[in-house]
Amino acid sequence: MKLIDGKAVSDQVKKEIAAEVAKMLAEGKRAPHLAAVLVGHDGGSETYVANKIKACEVCGFKSSLIRYESDVTEEELLSCIDKLNNDDTVDGFIVQLPLPKHIDEQKIVEAIDYRKDVDGFHPVNVGRACIGLPSFLSATPAGILELIKRYEIPTAGKHVVIIGRSNIVGKPLANLLMRKDYPGNATVTVVHSYSTDIKEQCLKADIIVCALGRPHFLTADMVKEGATVIDVGTTRVPSTETKSGFKLTGDVKFDEVAPNCTFITPVPGGVGPMTIVSLMKNTLLAGSKAIY
Amino acid sequence: MKLIDGKAVSDQVKKEIAAEVAKMLAEGKRAPHLAAVLVGHDGGSETYVANKIKACEVCGFKSSLIRYESDVTEEELLSCIDKLNNDDTVDGFIVQLPLPKHIDEQKIVEAIDYRKDVDGFHPVNVGRACIGLPSFLSATPAGILELIKRYEIPTAGKHVVIIGRSNIVGKPLANLLMRKDYPGNATVTVVHSYSTDIKEQCLKADIIVCALGRPHFLTADMVKEGATVIDVGTTRVPSTETKSGFKLTGDVKFDEVAPNCTFITPVPGGVGPMTIVSLMKNTLLAGSKAIY
Numbered sequence: 001m002k003l004i005d006g007k008a009v010s011d012q013v014k015k016e017i018a019a020e021v022a023k024m025l026a027e028g029k030r031a032p033h034l035a036a037v038l039v040g041h042d043g044g045s046e047t048y049v050a051n052k053i054k055a056c057e058v059c060g061f062k063s064s065l066i067r068y069e070s071d072v073t074e075e076e077l078l079s080c081i082d083k084l085n086n087d088d089t090v091d092g093f094i095v096q097l098p099l100p101k102h103i104d105e106q107k108i109v110e111a112i113d114y115r116k117d118v119d120g121f122h123p124v125n126v127g128r129a130c131i132g133l134p135s136f137l138s139a140t141p142a143g144i145l146e147l148i149k150r151y152e153i154p155t156a157g158k159h160v161v162i163i164g165r166s167n168i169v170g171k172p173l174a175n176l177l178m179r180k181d182y183p184g185n186a187t188v189t190v191v192h193s194y195s196t197d198i199k200e201q202c203l204k205a206d207i208i209v210c211a212l213g214r215p216h217f218l219t220a221d222m223v224k225e226g227a228t229v230i231d232v233g234t235t236r237v238p239s240t241e242t243k244s245g246f247k248l249t250g251d252v253k254f255d256e257v258a259p260n261c262t263f264i265t266p267v268p269g270g271v272g273p274m275t276i277v278s279l280m281k282n283t284l285l286a287g288s289k290a291i292y
Numbered sequence: 293m294k295l296i297d298g299k300a301v302s303d304q305v306k307k308e309i310a311a312e313v314a315k316m317l318a319e320g321k322r323a324p325h326l327a328a329v330l331v332g333h334d335g336g337s338e339t340y341v342a343n344k345i346k347a348c349e350v351c352g353f354k355s356s357l358i359r360y361e362s363d364v365t366e367e368e369l370l371s372c373i374d375k376l377n378n379d380d381t382v383d384g385f386i387v388q389l390p391l392p393k394h395i396d397e398q399k400i401v402e403a404i405d406y407r408k409d410v411d412g413f414h415p416v417n418v419g420r421a422c423i424g425l426p427s428f429l430s431a432t433p434a435g436i437l438e439l440i441k442r443y444e445i446p447t448a449g450k451h452v453v454i455i456g457r458s459n460i461v462g463k464p465l466a467n468l469l470m471r472k473d474y475p476g477n478a479t480v481t482v483v484h485s486y487s488t489d490i491k492e493q494c495l496k497a498d499i500i501v502c503a504l505g506r507p508h509f510l511t512a513d514m515v516k517e518g519a520t521v522i523d524v525g526t527t528r529v530p531s532t533e534t535k536s537g538f539k540l541t542g543d544v545k546f547d548e549v550a551p552n553c554t555f556i557t558p559v560p561g562g563v564g565p566m567t568i569v570s571l572m573k574n575t576l577l578a579g580s581k582a583i584y
Binding site: 123125126127128130131132156157159165167170171172178179185187191192194200204 | 463484
């Protein structure tokens, strides 16, 4: 069994990005600039955005944080997005989700110029990724592809079972893993809450991606000998063992599943650290105008 | 075994559309208007476009045909698209594919205003369909959904195997059949040329969609008792039996597969007639501004 070290890979990718930025600066170009819009003071969102800003520093990017209180109107937010769309000094930006209920998230996502949509949530980027055209890939699927690549895990002709059909993980990952590329060329099955054959499907899988957000869902009796297991789950489970009072828990019963695997990602330290790195890669692509 | 009669369903849907158009006219609105751009004189394309124009008549739509010789420049074609995008009397339009090699098809597709893209090929429509937002669905997947609906074939929790991962059939259909809707909520597997387990996957499937374009690929030993089989293949196979010298042949070995099926589509007369109907439905949606 080999542990997939997402932390180590993410550090390595950030170093590679920093080297690219150093090259850009040496050529007289400016560093890529990521702006983040944060509404309200949700603990999770604060942490995510802080980590993104920190990652920008490591990569040598310029970053900006734009804060709004949670009573911001949709109109104000749209006008902020309009400004960022038209600000030539900003290469890419994100609006941290979730937003307060009085704001239409989809409207906000679609208001972002797709050429600056480094989260990859705009329909143009979703559609282009689906068709197989260059685009900003959304963070988690892109992070998983990067891990597969770095660990040289074969995917062509392999059976991949993805548990979960969300718009930000399951569906886009399925599209990416069936495309004519590496990672890709896989037989892809997506199972979800309506599926009656999850165990049967998983037992045949060469690669299982767990992205349903139910702690310890995948047990040893669902995984065939030698499979690769990628755990996207990060549920906060109450715990007396940690200072914070909770423990980040994956969708995989790691202790019993791991011994049978060829590769497996831990939680934390697996897919998690890769998501911010995907955002950094998109920002580099935006800064160097590599896609649009 | 019940035969899925695509011809009858398509006639029925066209009647329903014509009734909607009559209602629009009675309300003092104008009939939806579809324009088709046809480049060159390819036999297949000529037939397809002629059939689309004919279907418009049946539905009570206005239609226009814009012809170019195959030496048209990309610039001329883009300028034609620009005109159609800005022509308020045109609700939707298509550029019949394939185009001559000197023209970048993707560039043409992306030049079409997504609000008039009744073929559903523009990244915005592909992306919105993938996310589950209202959009113009591409013709073949939409036609298959319509057949499933009209024959009340259950999909929730069923295992659907799609053979073929094309951007116009396999991939969008997979996304649609896994969404939270009916038809949808299915466990979806996509297999293709790289898959090593096609037979094994098919044997477990409740519904098999064959869209790889290889005549008689699906044989009886690949289909479990009581499955539903949908055949998207339409390969022209040379034949001495027909006047035209060829016979439209599906991906399914119909004679041996059919007896074991609950439902099966024939070729011709199954999915084929539904594709034009999907275009008509999109044109009605465009004419009534139901999506954008």
